[in-house]
Amino acid sequence: MLKRQEIIAKAKQSIMEFDDIAAKKVAKEALEAGIDPAEIIEEGFTAAMELVGERFAEGILFLPHVIAAVYAMQAAIDILLPEMEKMGSETKSRGTVVIGTIEGDIHSIGKDIVATALRIAGYNVVDLGSDVPIESYVEKAREVKADVVASSALMTITMINQMRIEEQLNEAGFRHNVKTMVGGAPVTQEWADRIGADIYAENSGDAVNKINALFA
Template identity: 55%
Template sequence: MVTQDELNEKGKAAVMDFDGDVVAEIAEECISAGLDPIDLIQNGFTAGINEVGTQFEQGSLFLPHIIAASEAMSAGVEVLTPVLENLSAQAEDKGTVAIGTIEGDIHTIGKDIVATMLKVAGFNVIDLGRDVPIADFVEVVKEKKPAIVGSSALMTTTMVLQLQVEEQLKEAGVRDTVKTMVGGAPVTQDWANRIGADIYAENASDAVVKCKAAFE
């Protein structure tokens, strides 16, 4: 019987090989072996994506590789989704979080993982999608009144727009009605402090822990 760590390593390698079919098979194996799908996503698939991202930053891989790795991971997450939805249905409702990838940024995989993990943890998640205009972040706060609004940025060129979310929430007079969360590969705690965001999420697990704390 395969162990969780062994499965995670296989998942990481398959994502780094850009092989969606193998990733899906590993997800099926996770279910049939009764192992933890969240652990596989976080420490297997996501670890693979992160390694591909590191190689991209170093110049040894390119944007098509990022897209291929993301698509491979999505194939695995799709297989695991019914299990994850069942877990989320059993969880106690903890409140509403709105989340989206910032304007100008088409990366969704990190945001999707955070959204999935929050749902499993029992949060009602409003997924705004990718390339989300700043005005839409403001609008969802005004209309849906989530307790937390989160923006993901995967590039330094789009990260600066997280500051615009803060400023436009203030201009709309709703900044004090919501906690803001920021995350993404180039985002740091220092950046969150500089722009005045309430929460910095280093990864999906961190986002869940900090969102839970914000509701306590």
């Protein structure tokens, strides 16, 4: 138990220190110690990324810090994801989620955390990246037969594009085939209700819980 706690603490530290080399080392150490890769991601790396996000929102950290933290986490994910996929291949995917940061918004930290959490929970996640054109959500959702279309907006001025996703899914006659989820720092349940989104996710855990409820 102590060894596990020490490794999780080191995982958090590697992200908070923006150290991609340390993050890779901890990821390998976790696998060698027999720790579930999903646990080290969720309790170690993701927990630290959420703290980075909070400090960014508070103005304590700045965009270069966030980018460095994302690189460090990605270095660890590159080690852990193949093992997770090997484990996940033994079970059927719970559903397909198309996710991206909305057009006009280059921020990806929240979206990356949610995408990782959904993969851990057993979903097939199609990550479109950031600054994603509205049409891409609709086209990709149709192409992969998505169950959920999720969009993140980290700036108030880009939130309106989440409404445009709803509109274009309707125009394409595809809205009834999918559920939509919105999230991001300025996004609220009131906004989700206003634009007709099915789910408002406050954070990665909330996103997983609410999407799980769709498939219960």
